[in-house]
Amino acid sequence: MSNLAVLFDLDGTLLDRDSSLLLFAQDQYDRFPELRIAERDVFIRRFIELDQHGYVWKDKVYQQLLVELSISALEWPVMLDDYLRHFPGHCVAFPGLSETLSRLKQQGARLALVSNGFGQFQYDNLKALGVEHLFDAILISEWEAVRKPDPAIFHRALDKLGVSAENAWFIGDHPDNDIRAARAAGLKTVWKRSGQFEAPPEADAVIGDLTELLEVILPADL
Template sequence: MKGLIWMIRGILFDLDGTLLNRSVSLHQFIKAQYERNYAMLTNVKPQHYFDDFITYDQNGYNHKKNVYQSLVEKYELDHHVGELLLEDYYFHFHEHCLPIEGFDHLIHYLKQSQLQLGLITNGETEFQRNTINALALADVFHCILISEEEGIKKPSPEIFQRGLYMLGVTANKTIFVGDHPTNDIKAAKKSGMCTIWVYNSHYEKPSEADFTVHSLVEIPDIITSLNKEDTDENK
C-alpha cells in the first residue's frame, strides 16, 4: 500500500454481510416465521422449510417474492400463502437483525474518530432503512446511499463516486469495507480505494482485497497502521 494511501480520511461500508450478520439474522427469522405461521404450513416440516428457504434465497440475491413463490410451488400451497409470508418477512425480519462480530467495538471507534463515514448498500429503500435503524446506525454515517433510492447499484462506479463526493474525500484517502468479492471489493478497488474484505464463507477471497478481517474489531488497527505508515514516510 506504500505510496498509494495518504492519511485515511474516510471509510465507506457495505451493509449486509459486513455490518449486519445477514446469515444468522435470516436463520433466526426463518425459524420464527415458520412458528408464527404454522397454521398455514402444517404439511411442511420445519427443517425442510428452513433448508429450502436458504436454497431459494441464494445468499440474498434472489428476491424474496421469488423465494416464496418457489416455496408455494414446491409445497403446493395456496397462492395467497406466499403473499402473506412475504408480508410477514417485510414486517418481522428486522426484529431479528444481529450485527457482525466486533460491531460494538468498531462503532465506538468510528464515533470517536474524525473520519468521514458512509454506507453504500444495494436493496429496497424502506427495507434497508429498517435494517439500518435496527442496528442503530442512522446517526453514525454522514451519508447513506441505497441503490433503489439512488437509481444505481453496486458494482456501478457511479455509486462509489457519489459516496466519495458526498463525504468530500478522495478515493486514495478512503477505505471501502465489504464482503462481496465483485460488488464490493473489486468495484471499490477499481474506483481507487483501499479495500478491506470482511470474511464470508460463501465466497472465495478476492485478490483485490488489501486486507482481510474475520472480526470488525480488526479494522481500527488497520486504519491506525496505515496512518502511522504515512506519518513515518513523511517525516
Template sequence: MPMKTEAVIFDLDNTLINRKLAFRAYSEHFIDRFASVRDARQKEEFVEFMRVSDRDSYRDKREMALECLAAFPLKNPETTAEELLDHWFAEFYNYTVLMDGTLDVLERLKRKNIKLGLITNGSPHAQHAKIDKAQIREYFDVVIVSGEAGFHKPDKRLFELALSRLEAKPENSWYVGDHPRNDVFGATSAGLKAVWLRGFMDWHRDLDEPEHRIDSLDEIIALIDKA
C-alpha cells in the same frame, strides 16, 4: 509520508449486521407461521430450502415466495404468494442482529475523527428498516441505498457518490464488505482501498486476489493505523 484516513465506508448485510443469522431466525418463524411441519428434521430441511432459495439475498423475493408456496405443505392451502411477500417485508427487519464488534468499531473510528459512510444494495424500505432496527444510523455521515440511487454495487458511481458527499478522496478512504464483486471489486474500481470481510462468501476466481482481508470487523482498526 502516509496520508491520513479521511473516511471509512461500510457495506451493511453480512458486514455490519449478520444477515446470515437474521435470515435463519426469520426462516424458522416463517415456517412456524405458514408451514405444516411433521418434525424437527423436516423443519430443518425447510430452513435449508429457504436459505438456498434466497441465494445470499440476491433472489427476487416474489420468486422466493412462489418457490416456498409450491414447496411447503401449508397450514392454510389458500395462502397466497402476496401474503408471504407481505410477511417478508413486514417482519424480516425485526430479526436484524449486529455483527460482533460493530458498535465498538464505529465508536473507535468516530473517536479518530474519521468520516463514516454506508453503501448497501437493496430496497429503501428494507435497508432503512434494518439500519434503524440496528440503531446505527447516527454513526454515519452518509447512507446510500442502491434502490434510491438508481444504480447498485459494483457500479463505481455509488462509491463516487459516497465520496462526494463525504468530501473525501478515494486514495484516503477505505471500504469494507463481504461480497468479492459488489464490494471489493466495486470499491477498488472507484479507487478506494477495499477490505474483504471473509466468512460469508467464497472469493470469485475471476477476480484478482484482494490486497486487504479481515476475519472480524475490529481488524479494520489495525489496518487503518498501519496505513
C-alpha cells in the same frame, strides 16, 4: 483525521445476514399455522436455500417455496409482506460492530453505508442494528438509482462525505460488487471473510472480525 472516509457494505459485512435469516425463518414458520403442512426443518432449510444469501428476492423465493411444499392456504404476497415487516426484528450484527464504528468516529473518520437493495427495507435493517446514527451518509441502490459495482455510487458517497478516493476505504464481503468495484473507483479495500466467496487477491487487507479493521485503518499510535 477528518480527511479519512470509511465506506461499508451492509449484508455480510455489518449485518450477519445468515444468522438473521435463520431466526426470521424459524419465527415465520411458528407464526403461520398454514405452514405446518410442511415439516419445520424442511421449510426453514428450503427457504434458506432458495434465498441464495439474499441474491434472489423473496417474491421468487415464496412463489417457488409454496409450490414445492404444496402450501395452498397462503399466497406469496402475504408471505412477502410479512418478510418486509418482520425481518428487521431479527437482525443480528457481527461482533464488534458498534465499538468499531464508534472508535472510527472518535478518530474523526467520516462513515458511509453503500448497499444494494430496496431503500426502506435496507434502512430498516440498518436501524435495527442500532448504528444508523454513526453514519454521515447512507446510500442504498434503490434510492440512488445506481447500484454496485457501478463506480458512480462510490463516487457519490465520497462527494457526500467530502473526501477523495485516495483517502477512503471500502469494507465488504463480495469480491466483485465490493472489492473489485471499489478498487476500480480508486478506494482502498478490506475484504471481510465470507464462507460464500473466495478471498479476492485485489483486496488491500483481509479481516475476519470487524474489530480487526481498526488495526488496518487507524495509525498504530492511536
